[in-house]
Amino acid sequence: MSPRIGVLGCGYWGANHVRTLKGLGALAAVADIHPERAQALASEHGCLALSPDEILAHREIDALVIALPAQFHADMAIHAIENGKDVLVEKPIALTVPDAERAVKAARDAGRVFMTGHILRFNPAFERLLALVDEGTLGALRYVHAHRLGLGKFHAEFDALWDLGPHDLSMIVALTRSEPTAVHGEGSAFVDQLNDFAHLHMRFPEHVAAHLFVSRLSPYRERRLSVVGSEAMAVFDDLEPWERKVALYRHKVWDENGRWKFEQSEPEYLPVEPGMPLTRELEHFLHCIETRGTPRTDGEEAIRVLRILTAGSASGEAV
Template sequence: MSAVDLCRPGALRFFQRPCKGIRRDADESENLPMPINVAVVGCGHWGKNHVRNFAELGALKAVVDPDAKLAASMAEQFGATAMPFEDAITDTAVDAVVIAAPAELHARLALQAFAAGKHVFAEKPIAMTMAEGEAMRDAAAKAGKVLMVGHLLQYHPAFVALRNFVREGGLGRLRYAYSHRCSLGKFRLEENVLWSFAPHDVSMLLALFGEAPSSVSGSGGAFVSDGIEDEYRVDLQFPSGGRAHVFSSWLHPFKEHRLVIVGETGMAVFEDSAGGPEKLRLYRHLIETGGGAPVPTKADWEPIAYGDEEPLRSQCEHFLDACAGNHSPLTDGAEALRVLDVLIQAGN
């Protein structure tokens, strides 16, 4: 089977561009942007991964966490300084703040950081209300600083390849798509599975269809903890006629991370829990509609080539690059607000 080549120049343009904030050879011009130094706010379950990546990229300046012992330990391990949040945002050596704190704190922390003249990366979702998210977007614009949100799968090389393939017409007009993100645990009490899992899937679907949905509905069930949905389904209808749904669950017998897209001229599957060429597959099934009942002719799947970049590392590099050039990132405030709007509609 031949691979569909999506690794030609430009296909991964925002990964292939050198990160100005962190890479500089001795013989390079002295007028290049200065390195970007970041403070990571939140060193817990996911924040520790940001700490590690920014440290490996040579950009980690400070760590902030309400657990002083944890902050001190992470600072010692990764060669940074542990400090309170107020000190981090007033430190002139800190250029950007990476917020890996609970979502209900994103707006307050980001607004303080923008007021102090810092760039901001916030984990998903951008905020819990449209008013908070819009305030973050407006504060970034007023300060002339970057706002980026952690919709991580936008930086997954397999999804980058798929998105480019779809945008170049590889599947024709999209008919429908679905994204399943399921596993057993980690159970949460601070948010339901819609807000914990679905932002990634909604972000991908909006990028693929290239338009905001004309209607959104959603519902879920709380089976383990009262009032905290363990499974959730979101249905989307798009103005172009396409349809999509997201199914998220942390009460599921096995891990399933699967995105399926059906177009007029082909079908594609991004299965992140698979490995190698099976992670991104193209099906060129044919359907004869000349008369009577439609007759399908099945085809073997073909691999779609994709890169081997680590998504979180690429996301961190993209943020540093955006800060160094002071340009809008891929998952900026506008993109994050479109995702947030879908989540809010689905949760009502």
């Protein structure tokens, strides 16, 4: 029998989880602080509508997806764990590293599965990019840069970096297989006191560098992650159709008698089997519940991402 999953939080992203879990045959109940919102979603998908306290305590619910405003994630995750439930917590899992560490420790001590909603780790195009790095196709990793730009959303509790940055930071951490040794951030706020733009510059072991640029006040959308290696380069562009999402560039740069030369190549678009990242993420969560395995995006990864966000925010200057 498939694990029975409840969703705590019936906003935009919680509703996406509800629809996907329904399709996977694992949806048991929904809950929200606004009863009418939970009831409407439950009626649409044929499941129980409960209060937050009821879904936390319900004995026939095996696990919870927690998709609340981020300031409530850590405490709600701990309450769920104390009630014997595995948890998938949307990003960011907390607004401070100590809160995240409390939640992850609670899961570890109780033997519960703790997974983070770093959804792009389950995008088949990113998996193809990661395979290029792991297989050595790009040579030694040298530089990673990510751009995530668009208009909105505007949150009252956290800025563009904390809203948009976790997506790309989780991918950068996966590509580098390490945490940065140095982080510097710069931000700018125009709508209110929270940064609408942010740049992060990171240094990793083995002379690897990375850069992240996020904006919630951009006239155009961009969702691009580029990787530069010693032998080749590759790009994951999430706004491209599946057949063009991953491009391999076999550019060459070499020293000839003390002068640097280069040779450009046309992009080679690599085949990627289409797949819905949220569906694949939740299938992985179900698998971890059933096997008691460690999620690909576990709590330790979430803490690493939060450390980078915190360091970048502390070093940055908002203007």
